[in-house]
Amino acid sequence: MKPAAFDYRAPRTLEEALGLLREHQDEAKVLAGGQSLVPAMNFRLARPAVLVDIARVPGLDRIDLDDPGSVTVGARVRHLDLEHNTIPGPLGVLLARTGRWVGHYPIRVRGTFGGSLAHADPAAEWCALACALDAEIHCRSANGARVVEACDFFEQMAFTTCLAPDELLMGVRLPSLGDSWGVGMAEFARRWGDFAIVLAIAAVERDGDSVARARIALGGVAGGPVRAAHAEAALSGRAATPESVAAAAAAAAEEVDPTGDIHGSADYRRDLVRTMVTRALNQALA
Amino acid sequence: MIGESVPRLEDRPLLRGEGRFVADIDLPHQLHMRIVRSHAAHGTITSIDAAEALAVPGVAAVWTGADVADVPPIDFRQVGADQMVPYRQPILAQRRVRYVGEPVAAVFAADPYTAEDGAERVVVEVAELPPVLDAAGPLGDFDERLDTEAYVFTEATGDVEEAFARAEHILEAEFRVGRHTGVPLECRGAVAAHHRDTQTLEFLGAAKVPFQNRDALAQMLGLPPSRVVLREAHVGGGFGVRGELYPEDVLVALAALRLGRPVKWIEDRQEHLVAANHSRDQLHRLRVATDARGVIEGLEVEFVSDQGAYVRTHGATVATLAAAMLPGPYRIPNYRVTGRVRLSNKTPAGTYRAPGRYESTFVRERAMDAVAAELGIDRAEVRRRNLIGSDEMPFERGIDALGTPVVYDSGRYETMLDRVLDHIDYSALTESLAERRAAGELVGLGLGFFVEKSGLGPFAGSRITVDGSGRVTVTTGEASVGQGFETVMAQICSDVLGVGLDSISVVHGQTDQMSYGMGAFASRATVMAGTATHDASEALRQRAIEAAAEMLEASADDLVMADGAVSVAGSPAQAVTLGEIASALGPASPLARGRPGLVAEEWYTTSHMNYPYGLHAGVAALDPDTGRLAFERYVIAYDVGRAINPMLVEGQIVGGAAQGFGGALFEDFSYDEIGQPQATTFMDYLMPTAAEMPDLEILLSEDAPSPLNPLGVKGAGEGGTNACGAVVAAAIDDALGRPGAVTSLPVTPERLHAMCRSLAATG
Numbered sequence A: 001m002k003p004a005a006f007d008y009r010a011p012r013t014l015e016e017a018l019g020l021l022r023e024h025q026d027e028a029k030v031l032a033g034g035q036s037l038v039p040a041m042n043f044r045l046a047r048p049a050v051l052v053d054i055a056r057v058p059g060l061d062r063i064d065l066d067d068p069g070s071v072t073v074g075a076r077v078r079h080l081d082l083e084h085n086t087i088p089g090p091l092g093v094l095l096a097r098t099g100r101w102v103g104h105y106p107i108r109v110r111g112t113f114g115g116s117l118a119h120a121d122p123a124a125e126w127c128a129l130a131c132a133l134d135a136e137i138h139c140r141s142a143n144g145a146r147v148v149e150a151c152d153f154f155e156q157m158a159f160t161t162c163l164a165p166d167e168l169l170m171g172v173r174l175p176s177l178g179d180s181w182g183v184g185m186a187e188f189a190r191r192w193g194d195f196a197i198v199l200a201i202a203a204v205e206r207d208g209d210s211v212a213r214a215r216i217a218l219g220g221v222a223g224g225p226v227r228a229a230h231a232e233a234a235l236s237g238r239a240a241t242p243e244s245v246a247a248a249a250a251a252a253a254e255e256v257d258p259t260g261d262i263h264g265s266a267d268y269r270r271d272l273v274r275t276m277v278t279r280a281l282n283q284a285l286a
Numbered sequence B: 001m002i003g004e005s006v007p008r009l010e011d012r013p014l015l016r017g018e019g020r021f022v023a024d025i026d027l028p029h030q031l032h033m034r035i036v037r038s039h040a041a042h043g044t045i046t047s048i049d050a051a052e053a054l055a056v057p058g059v060a061a062v063w064t065g066a067d068v069a070d071v072p073p074i075d076f077r078q079v080g081a082d083q084m085v086p087y088r089q090p091i092l093a094q095r096r097v098r099y100v101g102e103p104v105a106a107v108f109a110a111d112p113y114t115a116e117d118g119a120e121r122v123v124v125e126v127a128e129l130p131p132v133l134d135a136a137g138p139l140g141d142f143d144e145r146l147d148t149e150a151y152v153f154t155e156a157t158g159d160v161e162e163a164f165a166r167a168e169h170i171l172e173a174e175f176r177v178g179r180h181t182g183v184p185l186e187c188r189g190a191v192a193a194h195h196r197d198t199q200t201l202e203f204l205g206a207a208k209v210p211f212q213n214r215d216a217l218a219q220m221l222g223l224p225p226s227r228v229v230l231r232e233a234h235v236g237g238g239f240g241v242r243g244e245l246y247p248e249d250v251l252v253a254l255a256a257l258r259l260g261r262p263v264k265w266i267e268d269r270q271e272h273l274v275a276a277n278h279s280r281d282q283l284h285r286l287r288v289a290t291d292a293r294g295v296i297e298g299l300e301v302e303f304v305s306d307q308g309a310y311v312r313t314h315g316a317t318v319a320t321l322a323a324a325m326l327p328g329p330y331r332i333p334n335y336r337v338t339g340r341v342r343l344s345n346k347t348p349a350g351t352y353r354a355p356g357r358y359e360s361t362f363v364r365e366r367a368m369d370a371v372a373a374e375l376g377i378d379r380a381e382v383r384r385r386n387l388i389g390s391d392e393m394p395f396e397r398g399i400d401a402l403g404t405p406v407v408y409d410s411g412r413y414e415t416m417l418d419r420v421l422d423h424i425d426y427s428a429l430t431e432s433l434a435e436r437r438a439a440g441e442l443v444g445l446g447l448g449f450f451v452e453k454s455g456l457g458p459f460a461g462s463r464i465t466v467d468g469s470g471r472v473t474v475t476t477g478e479a480s481v482g483q484g485f486e487t488v489m490a491q492i493c494s495d496v497l498g499v500g501l502d503s504i505s506v507v508h509g510q511t512d513q514m515s516y517g518m519g520a521f522a523s524r525a526t527v528m529a530g531t532a533t534h535d536a537s538e539a540l541r542q543r544a545i546e547a548a549a550e551m552l553e554a555s556a557d558d559l560v561m562a563d564g565a566v567s568v569a570g571s572p573a574q575a576v577t578l579g580e581i582a583s584a585l586g587p588a589s590p591l592a593r594g595r596p597g598l599v600a601e602e603w604y605t606t607s608h609m610n611y612p613y614g615l616h617a618g619v620a621a622l623d624p625d626t627g628r629l630a631f632e633r634y635v636i637a638y639d640v641g642r643a644i645n646p647m648l649v650e651g652q653i654v655g656g657a658a659q660g661f662g663g664a665l666f667e668d669f670s671y672d673e674i675g676q677p678q679a680t681t682f683m684d685y686l687m688p689t690a691a692e693m694p695d696l697e698i699l700l701s702e703d704a705p706s707p708l709n710p711l712g713v714k715g716a717g718e719g720g721t722n723a724c725g726a727v728v729a730a731a732i733d734d735a736l737g738r739p740g741a742v743t744s745l746p747v748t749p750e751r752l753h754a755m756c757r758s759l760a761a762t763g
């Protein structure tokens, strides 16, 4: 469990970092918190020739609250910073509720928001959250910047995104959910801190006793995070009742097509989808 | 001092990062070994190409089976038998590979990175053969001549046929315990050097059984045992797994001899999960004959133990213990058991904390619950009716285990049952659980009674020496795997000599420091080495008093020993310290009379084990929507005869219980249909963490001291693990209101979820 030989570079500016990525292309890998990449290197599943450590690149660790309609989370913001965040309103609540499910404390101290998205584990909490909220993912290479919608960012194949080898994920713009929104998060894993078998993220906009809009995303049921479109439709515009929640949960279980592994068969995951969506929605509507 | 929960002597270096584990040991010019392991579960090696590996700068050598064909396979350390001899493991595969992870080649290089670079360039080609993955299924071929049944044995007592002929009720059942094992925090490792100046092979990083491994290594390498020295460093957990002699250990020693440079090998976690001994994995079929009151008159058991690909150092230990200990605390006068040790194409197996007993307690307590359900008798009551009475002690089971007859030395089983039932307020608890179930909750209680065994002989020695400063050294040939051995030895010594714990050092596991030793297994160290240390301390005390009598010109009868000095009773000024006595006993001193030094050595021998016993009781609730099981309460009562250090005993129980829960709910070495192991990292081999553990309520008792040793002590290492599987199963049955629902371990959330669904479907 020793990595293959690699070069280590620690650029001090964004230009330098992007230059290194351009120079080495797919021979290079960005090193952020190292909580996924380093184990993969130790198993020799990843063999980058050059590691570009972005720890010293300025500006990537900011949470930007300046724009009233949105919050931009820098790529290098740690999981723990989001768990303990001071972001106002339902968005802050959702980030905190979700953050505590990411791995174990030491992992949350080092692992980063951007790293999690770039790594794109199908059961990663942040990926599902970004998808649920239609986050904008800001990417940049030496050739320029672009913005990608979260649901287009993740390919439906595990650990794959649309990031080019020379591109850096800079930050993620999330809608600051107004006070009419309720948020919920539910997850089932074999042990505390494990990757989810199934997780559900829900954000629901209330309009009196009914639901104006529902956003529901799932993790652990496909190659990447997925939106439960039928479940959202089953709830949007309906009264917020146990029956409508049950109908949405049933729709979610119906529309997913999970594959099984040693921790849970496809059928079990499908059943868990129903339970997790129910729980996330109940939390969001509480 | 005995009976006090003093902090561990070991903690100081360990908590300050001053410990020295095998990975901390480096020798000048050492090479690092990396093992190339079979990727196939079963097959014939058609070629091994090491050319590319040898071309990597820094790679010094690559060995394959052919290079070590002259070295015999690793022999049995205990419970061997002629039939099993052909099934022993070679140190590198010879022609056939029999499990994924089997050592096929060894690469030696200047650093561990280069060794791994080399290893991945060794190309091994295998013509695959169909693997055997269900040991209880049809037999396969081990080789051209032998099938996969390595050993079959039967033990019997009483007249089983007669018992079944007159039985009121006969029950049949089948139970299975999955494959899991001890996963110490510290992986295995070894560093060996051949010192040409003294013609000595030094082997560092030994654990558990250094003396036996010295003898085995010497024999395999053709060296005199006196020219092989094994040294134990700090050991980060043993659990039966770490410290047995494995192929990698022999390769390290052999390479140090043949390559003329020190060789170091540190196992990684992925290797550990496919290469270190697996355990459990038994399928039991049983028939139970009872009278009208649920008293078991006859028990007939046939079981298969999945030994994996080879029979390793433990021989048939696990199966033997499962057979011998299956009847547990119950009288069961007529009993016959047949054990089948069968090979499969999985990692070879050995002992793991409560070997054979975790399995057989699961089976026996499941059977007890089945009897209770079948006859409509309360589960605690049916157990009470079958318990061996304290007036029947010592109780001869009529069968043997580990070469000694099973004779329970002492036990007050009914007292223990009453204590636990009182503690949990049994009738109120069962009532309130019934109410909660009636209200729709899935919540239930499980009970698991068991007898453990400990203090395996036949011997342990201890030498106590005092130096000129008064510092006391206890030297034994026994071993520490991190269980607090040093503290316990020091407490026993301190209790006799009256010196403070910080004046006592404990030396263990160094084969050049003691003439004989056994080691840390079978919950034996405290019983055996503790008794020897007690006896040696008494002898030293005697010697110190005799010498002091001459030095103080007083009668020995008037002398008292306290705080590291001997003084005349009533006049504390008239005193000599132990250091002064030691200094006065120089070789030329007339006081010494040809026996220099303040030193005493005693050997304790016994041909019997002793038998601690206990009862687990747990209340668990099931979440039907996810299948998650959570224990609301978990009580472990354990009688160890005498607790030298209750805190350490509790620590043993808590840690042991975590491992018991692991095997019941989380840990599982599953294989796919072609024999690829599915749990090779901690992502897939799920050990419970603190978050998964319930708060444990521990009831230590000392009702039944062992009459076999002067301290009355029994071993404490395995009782925390023993009954967890049984209690998990029983609590689930009770929660579901479905007696006999759980017949195999581990019970995963998915299985529980399915059970809840079928419950909902059938009402």
Ligand SMILES: Cc1cc2nc3c(=O)[nH]c(=O)nc-3n(C[C@H](O)[C@H](O)[C@H](O)COP(=O)(O)OP(=O)(O)OC[C@H]3O[C@@H](n4cnc5c(N)ncnc54)[C@H](O)[C@@H]3O)c2cc1C
Pocket: A029, A030, A031, A032, A033, A034, A035, A036, A037, A038, A039, A054, A075, A076, A101, A102, A103, A104, A107, A110, A111, A112, A113, A114, A115, A116, A118, A119, A121, A123, A124, A125, A126, A163, A167, A168, A169, A170, A193, A194, A195, A196
């Ligand atoms: C025991 C354990 C349990 C865990 N449990 C969970 C869990 O329950 N849920 C969960 O979501 N995660 C879990 N993780 C993973 C953890 O959250 C990681 O922190 C995260 O997946 C990756 O973030 P990182 O900053 O560590 O990235 P790294 O490991 O440094 O990088 C990961 C990948 O992303 C790329 N990358 C990183 N940053 C950027 C960037 N700014 N631009 C472009 N590419 C980039 C890297 O090149 C690499 O390919 C666990 C990890 C461990 C070790």
